[in-house]
Amino acid sequence: MAPYANFLGRQVTVQYRVGDVLLVASGTFVGDCGRSIFLEQHLELAGKRNYFRWEIPYPYIHRIAESSAVEAVVNAPLEEELPQENTRAAAAGASAGSSPSGAHVPGLAPLPRPKPI
Secondary structure, eight states: TTTTTGGGSSEEOOOOOOTTTTEEEEEEEEOOSSSOOOOOOEEETTEEEEEEEEEEEEEGEEEEEEEHHHHOOOOOOOHHHHHHHHHHHHHHHHHHHHTTTTTOOOTSSOOOOOOOO
């Protein structure tokens, strides 16, 4: 029997190990095949519905816990947050000019690193 089947259909947060790194995934627990668990997360961005699905093998699971109601709320209106962040980033870029230190400005993609000669 699948040991994590009692989480089926619930919002969970899973810490899992990939090499020497602990990663965190949260979403709806949608399956347990006896060797792996499956998490799914739905979101809407720019009017398109997308979903992510994780398969996490049992040996990689470090900790699994049911999310509280506050953590389970997904920030659905991402379109509303992005323009504000881009406005702040544009204002910061206009006031500071170009950043010679190469610091990453939230909302702007970093430039690719130059290839060595």
